[in-house]
Amino acid sequence: MINKLKLINFKCFKENEFFxxxxxLLTGINSGGKSSVIQSLLLIKQNFEKRQEIKELIKLLSFNDKNTVFKDIFLNDKYVKLGLINDILNEKAIDDEIFIELEIDNKKLDTKIKLDDEKKIVAQYKKIENWEFLISEDNFFYLSANRIFPKENYEYSREKILKGQIGNNGEYSIHYLAEYYNDEIKIKNLKxxxxxxxxxxxxxxxxxxxxSKGIDITAVVNDAKEEVRLNYNYGSRNFLPQNVGFGITYTLPIIILLLKAQKGDIIIIENPETHLHPAAQSELAKLxxxxxxxxxxxxxxTHSDHFLNAIRVSVKENIISSNEVQVYYFNKNYEENEIEMEEIKIDSNGRIENWPKGFFDEWDIQLEKLLW
Known part of the structure; x- marks a missing residue:
């Protein structure tokens, strides 16, 4: 499990820690830093996988040197495309160094990104004793906000699904569903x-x-054509995804990813509430x-107050403990041009102990205008 993340000079963060x-839950204004937190995690994952991609890094980190230096840092690859180093360097940075410290299961990985004397990007990883590589394809999964949409056929990749991967956009999720159709879910309490x-x-x-009440799904693989077909069933009628609401297909990869999970996995999901009715958002939050x-x-x-409130109710109903929930609210100080973040506390009854201005209070603001 990721315990802590520290960012120095990374994008909008001058020096910030996250626990x-x-x-x-990462919530707050647009362009407030939520995505940058996720990008920092994906950047590390991207570079670990790129070096063989992990096996090479294990070998290098077993040396006696305090630091291992690579002449390449992959800012633009399958998880994130961040541009050049100047695009991710905080505008108030005194030097040209970006520092990312990640703590997983109380083991620290320090990553330093900088320009060397030849103006080439250098990545420096601090040696870690007994490091277990928990950021890998096997247990770290990311599902972006740009998920699959309704269409006739879906992507096919036996290589990906055998690794448990459904793609950053959920593009292989239907193939995964079809292939593991009759397997049992790994976590029985998710039944x-x-x-x-x-x-x-x-x-x-x-x-x-x-x-979507009454729905059933079927997924069929055509190995010869290397494509997968999805059907939605309501009673005796079958429907193509194109003829069913957009939100159903958009949400399906999330449910597949959650139900295929096993203890110890790390999952990042962007905007799970997209295209969903408030009641549906609440059900997804409960899952x-x-x-x-x-x-x-x-x-x-997330930007959804329904999602947040369903989590609060889940805490009150003892589905999850308040000690297992962390909420960050991101805002911006426009005078100082700096990001401000606040840790939101939820008690055992689901009540919020500190409710900052701007934190899901828009309904109250609009209601007051209606009343007066």
Whole structure:
């Protein structure tokens, strides 16, 4: 589990620390730094995987040198595309160094990104004793806000799904569903209360049914054409994804990713509430709480008060402990042109102990205008 992240001179962060728990919500204004936190994590993951991609790094970090220096840092690859070093260097930085410290299971990884004397980017990783590489393809998953949309056929990749990968946009999620149709979910407590069995497809359908009542799903692989077809079923009628609401397909990769998870996984999800009715957002938040309570770490960026409030209710109903929930609110000091963040405390009754101005208070503001 990620315990702590420290950022110095990375994008909008001059020097900030973040402490993580099982379920983590990043909320706040647009361009307030939420995505930058996620990008810093993905940047480290991207560079670990790029070096063989991990095996090479394990070998290098076993040397006696205090620091291992690489002449390349991959700012632009499959997880993030950040441009040049000047694009991610804080505008108030005194020097040209960016520092990212990541603590996982109380083991620290320090990453320094800078320009050398030849103006080339250098990445420097501080040697770590007994480091276990927990940021890998096997247990660290990312689902972006740009998820799959309704269409006739979906992407096929046996290589990806055998590694448990469904793609940054969920593009292989339908193939994964079809391939592991009859497998049991790994975390038994995630079984939907609408079914008596632990079959993966059945539970995906039942949880999706909390968003669209009565829905069932089928996914069929055509190995010859290397494509996958998805159908939604309501009673005796079958529907193509194009003829069902956009939100169903947009949410399906999230449910697949959550139900395929196992204890120790780290999952980042951007804007899970997109295209969903408020009641559906609440059901999805409840599932996230159940997953996090089973030892899967979730880091979620959201703009939804319905999502937040469902988590508060889940705390009150003992689905998840308040000690397992971390909420950060990001705002901007426009006079100083600096990001301000505040840790939001939720008590055991789901109440917020410190409610800062601007934190999901827009409904109250508009309601007051209606009343007066």
């Amino acid at each position: 993580f728990k099982e379920l983590n 939907s209360n609408d079914t008596n069995n632990y079959q993966f497809r059945e539970n995906v359908s039942r949880w999706l049914g909390k968003i 996230c709480c159940k997953v996090a309570a089973e030892g899967v770490q979730l880091i979620i960026e």
